[in-house]
Amino acid sequence: MDKRVETGREFWRAVLLAGGATAIPRWTLDPAAGVAEHVATLDDDLAAAVRRLADRSELPLHSVALAAHAKVLAALSGEQDVVTGYAAAPCGRPLPCPLTTEGLSWRSLLQDTARVESDLLQHKDFAVDELELELGVAGPAFETEFDPIGSLAAGGEINTDLAEYAVLRVALANPGGRLALHLRYRTDALDAGSAERMAGYHLTALALMVADPGAEHGRASLLSDEELRFQLDRLAGPRRPLPDRRFHELFEQRVRMHPDAVAAVHRDRQWTYRELNAHANRLSRALLARGLRREGVVAVVTARNLDWMAAVIAIFKAGGAYLPIEPHFPADRIATTLARAECTLVLTELGSTTMLDKALDTLPGVQKINIEEACAEGHADDDLGVAVAADQLAYIYFTSGSTGEPKGAMCEHAGMLNHLYAKIDDLGVGPAHGAPVVAQTAPQCFDISLWQLVSALLVGGRTLIVEQQVILDVARYVDTIVRGRVGILQVVPSYLEVVLTYLEQHPRKLPDLRCVSATGEALKKELVQRWFGLHPEIRLVNAYGLTETSDDTNHEIMTRVPDSDRIPLGPPIHNVHVYVVDEHLSPVPLGAPGEIVFSGVCVGRGYVNDPERTRRAFMADPHRPGQRLYRGGDHGRWLPGGRLEFLGRRDTQVKIRGFRIEIGEIENALLRVPGVRDGAVVVAERADQGKHLVAFYSGERPVEVDVLRDRLGASLPEYMVPSAFHWRDGLPLTANSKIDRKALTTPAAELDAVDVSSEAPSTPTERRLAGAWAQVLGMREDQIGRRDHFFELGGTSLSAVKLAIALNRAVSLEDIAEHPVLANMAELLHREHAPELLTSSSGGN
Structure with a gap:
């Protein structure tokens, strides 16, 4: 074999086996089939500087432009390694051009790009199509193409024809002696504004490169000042003035306005506003009598009932911080939680102390207070008037940590109140709809339980505490919601599916229900379609947020089924700023994937007595002096119209055969398959196959593998379709009811290994x-x-x-x-x- 042919074969073999394709964001509110063009002419100063840099580097102009193109693709994809199509000949098929932006400086980026381009051009005449067939790899389908020569078509126009699979083609041209970028793009994927922004990214990259070739390019933002301000300001939630009062003070105002209205109902018991306030006041004084100080932590270990409600309000009134603990938690977990939070007071009740008592055996300094006995001590029942500041600690919720050790998220009164008013405004809890009834259904350890418990009290409404035994029986549950005249309901999507299935089989009017909020799990479009098919008159809200951000930060309010394949997370709630950023906390281009971070009143104080994990996640907002910023690790992107889309967690991104793969995208597609209830995708590695994707799913019965592959293949590229699918009755869960992916990472060949380390069941x-x-x-x-x-x-x-x-x-x-x-x-x-x-x-x- 000719040595040149052999060298070319080895070069293209390495490129083809590495694979990879770089996707760019879609951005248009009005997709329409067609192709349009945008021309961006370099001003004279920039054009001259680009020519000087090319001359000094002894490189052609198109190498400088290709380096800028690599930087733009990296910004649009969130990846350091990118692949674009390279038009080496005017009429030939574009060749795969793998580029890297790992080099620290603009100069190193330019040198790396020029080296790749030189190698590619040296082997451009090799029969790449034949090698693809020999290797059994699919031909690349580039979304972007780079034309280095700006070939002139008939009539002197730039040839910027798009390949069938391409979204964008960028050509460097020099018509009439003036350097220009010619962009041709598909109008079903990009609008004119996004094409103009992409041209601007290329021009900015060129300007930064020529201004200081030795500067570090990794921290350089390609966004214009206009786009930056748009993302920081116009994508934020609307401004809403909040009362200069704390929740419990606003509740006390409602008590004075209508003392005899019913505030809360549990089973056959109900309390008026006057009775609830009196219980809370007596209990609050009992806490102060036992030495509770400002921001002192008080745990509540009770069932979900009226005493729980009074205890929470009492803690706020006394200036303490509420710490929920469920009675059935293991004693070790209760002891660890109390110790980490430095909690010295625990409010509890008869029947809820079995595990608590075991925990307190190791914590002699903690006082256990029986709520009923404390309320009978003869304390006054009028309002206390303890001064509580907006930035004072309101509560601590412990969430699971990646290390396995729970972490206690601390949130302040201002963030809590902002979230309560967001629920009131967006879910229709307000008094404009009459005295609303809000169902309280969530366990105490989940942060959503708090707004369910107290939001209605801010508008003169009523809280209906629905006990777990009722939730066990969907028929009783629906009957309770109807008889209780519930107007606002929040459930996890998996339980919403149970309710929907029952209502489809037993149709029933829900006359008072005006809004259902889904949270805690991915909301499938199929479920939304079923909901509006059954009850088109009742709004559905997809809620998203984190414990560290005072609960939900985004609401997608739906009155019909969205057009998108996935259900968006929606825009930020009022007074909340959400950014999608790169690793340096700089906003990424609109529509590009990045880390979702939060700023504003919603951001909590940190993790209690955990400075290291607090330092990693909570920091000063570089864009808003004086504000805190929280990094939770979720990954997402902005959609046209200012709505957020969830893509998964950053630590679930993997690279297989050169392709960057977002596990969350595959899992979302899996969840859209009829018959799939829950799903998780993990990466397995075997010596004979290397890394590959394995999907686990649960449902009533297994789904045919061919059906799964066909459904996923209809919306995902081949390299993102798992090689194996495993059905299970249920997927393993963490302590917070999230899918435990670590338990699924064992290769399939090892899943049948038997663990005989424990004493087997004998009867x-x-x-x-x-x-x-x-x-x-x-x-x-x-x-x-x-x-x-x-x-x-x-x-x-x-x-x-x-x-x-x-x-x-x-x-x-x-x-x-x-x-x-x-x-x-x-x-x-x-x-x-x-x-x-x-x-x-x-x-x-």
């Missing part, structure tokens, strides 16, 4: 119960031992609900909390219920 009841645990926790049955603890295996209040359903309600939530060890729970079942109850466990409602 028929224990074995049947282990099967139910495995179904709910997303584990293999052989991984569960008879001495295992339900909550220590990752069980939560939500999974306890699912377990009770799986056991045909043979056990209650209280039974699970009091008998969390498998052997003990099995003994309870065997003693109090016929074992046959377990034999037909099928998931129930």
Whole structure:
């Protein structure tokens, strides 16, 4: 073989096997088939400087332009390594041109680009098509193309024809002696404004490069001042003045306005505004009498009931900070939480102290206060008038940490109040619709429980606390919502699907319900379609936010099914700033992927007594002096119209065969497949195949693999379709009911390995119960031992609900909390219920 041919073969073999394609953002509100053109002429000074840099570097002009093109593609894709099509000949097929922006300086970027371009041109005549067939790789489908010579077509016009798969073609031309960039773009993907911005990015890159070739380019922003101000200001939530009062003071105003109106209902009990306020005032004085100081942390360990509500308000009135703990949490977790928060006071009740008492055995300095007894101590029940500042600590919610150790997010009164008013405004909790009823359904440990508990009290409405036993039975749940005249409801999408399925089978009017908010999980478009097909008159809101940002920061308010494939997160709520940024916290181009960060009143104070993790996530906002900024690790992009789209977490991005792959995008596509309830995609690695994608999903029954591949292949490129699909009854969950991907990363060949490290269930009841645990926790049955603890295996209040359903309600939530060890729970079942109850466990409602 001729040496030149052999060298060319090796060059293109390496390029083709590395693969890769760089996508650019779509940005148009009015997509229409067609092609348009934008011309950006370099001003005389810039053109002269570009020529001087090319002369000094002994490079052609198009090498300088290609280096700028590489920088633009890196900014648009969020990747250092990019691939564009290179038009080496006027009429030939563009060749794959892999470029890197890893070099620190503009000069090194230019040199790296020129080296790649030189190698490509040296081998441009090689038969690349034949090598693709030999290697069995698909031909590249470039979204962008670079024309280095600006070939003149007939009539003297620049030839900027687009290949079938291309979105944008950039040509460097020199008509009439003036340097210009000619952009040709598809109008179903880009509008004129976005094409103009992309041309501007190229011009800015050229200007920065020639101004100081030795400067570091990584921190250089390509955004114009106009686009920067647009992202920082016009994409922020609207300004809304907040009262210079704290939540509890505004509640006290409502008490004076209508003291005898019903404030809260639980089971057959109800309290008026006067009664709720009096209970809270007495309890607040009991806390102060026990030495509670400003921002002192008070834990509440109760069931969800009226005493819980009074306890939360009492803590705010006394100037303390609320710390929720669920009674069934393992004792070690309760002790760790109390110690980390430096909590010395715990409000509790009879029936909620089993685990708490075990925890307090190791914490002698913590006082346990019975709520009923404290309220009977004879304290006055008028308002206290304790001064509480807007920036004072309001609450601490512990969330799971990536290291496995929970972290306590601290949020202030101003952020809490801003979020409450956002819910009032956007969900229609306000008094304009009459006295609203808000359903309180979330467990105490989830931050959404707080707005559900107290938002109605700001507008003279009513809170209906729906107990877990009702949520277990969807028929009772719907009946409770209707009879309770609930107007505002928030549920996780998986439970919304349960409710929808019931309503489709048992149609029923929901006369008072005016808004349903979905949160906590990805909201599937199929679910939205079903909702509006059944109840088009009831708004649906997709809510997004983080515990560290005082709960939700974005609301996508829907009155119909959105046109987009995914359900957006929506625009920011009032007084909240959301940016999509690069690793240096500079906003990325509109539509480009980046990290979602938050600024403004919503951002909490940090993690309690955890300075290292606080330092990594909370920092000064470089764009707004005096404001805090929070980095949560979520990844997203702006959509036309100012709505945010979630793309996943930054740590779920992987690179396989040269392609940057966002796991969240594949998971979103998987969740859109009918019959798929939950899904997760992980990267597996085997010696014979290298890295590959494996999908796990749950649903009522397995879906045909061909159906899964076809559905994903319809919206994803081939390299993003998993090579294997595994169905499971349920996916493993973390302590916060999120899918535990770490438990799914073992290669498929190892998933059948048996863990015999624990004592296996020994009786028929224990074995049947282990099967139910495995179904709910997303584990293999052989991984569960008879001495295992339900909550220590990752069980939560939500999974306890699912377990009770799986056991045909043979056990209650209280039974699970009091008998969390498998052997003990099995003994309870065997003693109090016929074992046959377990034999037909099928998931129930």
